[in-house]
Amino acid sequence: MKPERPLVAERPLARHSPALLRPAPGAAELLPALARVGDRLARALRNALAPLLGGATAVVACAPPVEQAASECALPDLVAYSLYAAGAAGHPILSVIEGETVLCLLDRAFGGSGEVPSVLPRELSLSAELMTGRIEAIAAQQLAAALGLNSGAGAADIRPLRRASSLAELGGLAADTRVAMLEFTVREGGRPPWILRIALPMAALADLTGVAAQRPAQPRRAPASPVEAPFAEMPLTVRAVLVDVPLPLSALGALEIGQVLAVPVARNVPLCIADSVIGHGTIGAIDDRVAIQLAQLS
Numbered sequence: 001m002k003p004e005r006p007l008v009a010e011r012p013l014a015r016h017s018p019a020l021l022r023p024a025p026g027a028a029e030l031l032p033a034l035a036r037v038g039d040r041l042a043r044a045l046r047n048a049l050a051p052l053l054g055g056a057t058a059v060v061a062c063a064p065p066v067e068q069a070a071s072e073c074a075l076p077d078l079v080a081y082s083l084y085a086a087g088a089a090g091h092p093i094l095s096v097i098e099g100e101t102v103l104c105l106l107d108r109a110f111g112g113s114g115e116v117p118s119v120l121p122r123e124l125s126l127s128a129e130l131m132t133g134r135i136e137a138i139a140a141q142q143l144a145a146a147l148g149l150n151s152g153a154g155a156a157d158i159r160p161l162r163r164a165s166s167l168a169e170l171g172g173l174a175a176d177t178r179v180a181m182l183e184f185t186v187r188e189g190g191r192p193p194w195i196l197r198i199a200l201p202m203a204a205l206a207d208l209t210g211v212a213a214q215r216p217a218q219p220r221r222a223p224a225s226p227v228e229a230p231f232a233e234m235p236l237t238v239r240a241v242l243v244d245v246p247l248p249l250s251a252l253g254a255l256e257i258g259q260v261l262a263v264p265v266a267r268n269v270p271l272c273i274a275d276s277v278i279g280h281g282t283i284g285a286i287d288d289r290v291a292i293q294l295a296q297l298s
Helices: 027-048 099-109 126-147 202-209 249-253
Strands: 059-062 066-069 079-086 091-098 158-164 178-187 194-201 238-240 269-273 276-286 289-297
Touching: 027 059, 027 126, 027 178, 027 194, 027 202, 079 099, 079 126, 091 099, 091 126, 091 202, 099 126, 099 194, 126 158, 126 194, 178 202, 194 202, 269 289
Parallel strands: none
Antiparallel strands: 059 178, 066 178, 079 091, 079 158, 091 194, 178 194, 238 269, 269 276, 276 289
């Protein structure tokens, strides 16, 4: 089926002025905003991790965020990788914790001293998976609070999705995805420190951290002058309201030719343009013509 004539667009495509477009914020804005989130999260984790540490309060420090590829988050040894969905858009977030740390916390949870086998297993046991789940829940809740995503309705928080022992198996983030890595060092007493890493996609940082795209600064323009073009030659009708007498409908219906109406003329006569009063004046005469002397401008 062929059209009878060539198709022509009804109207040209819109061309937006660059001054009206908002450029996306860059790493120079996003990483400092994420660093502030990391500091808030580090303070929150000090108490939030206490149930996993036998009630002890840990000292948690956050290093400045580093931009890197998602593939650089992979570690060579036994590792627990967890994937989360953040916000209403479901932005992917990755957490990385070494398997040795999970096994240490697991041993302490069962009353041990935190000893880890000299030879690590190839994969985490079911009980170690449960310990990883506890860490995920704490990280998700506290990160959502640090990002301000706790809505109370459960639709805009951070939700753990799945965990795996390798990034390839975990999925959710392509290897070349640019991410910002937050590294938290947890210290308690004389024990060796352990590390929790959280990676957020650079493309989602503006939404997650609330960094709005900034419009380029525009020079401020002075208000247009009414005595200059194009407004100077614009004609406007100015009315002087000499009298405004309300009459009932019965009186209007009884009007006759020759009838005299007593109307009081006010000393101050309003000057109007459309429905706006622009000033007041008094009635007078110049060269046998009625005139108004301006007494006040609105």
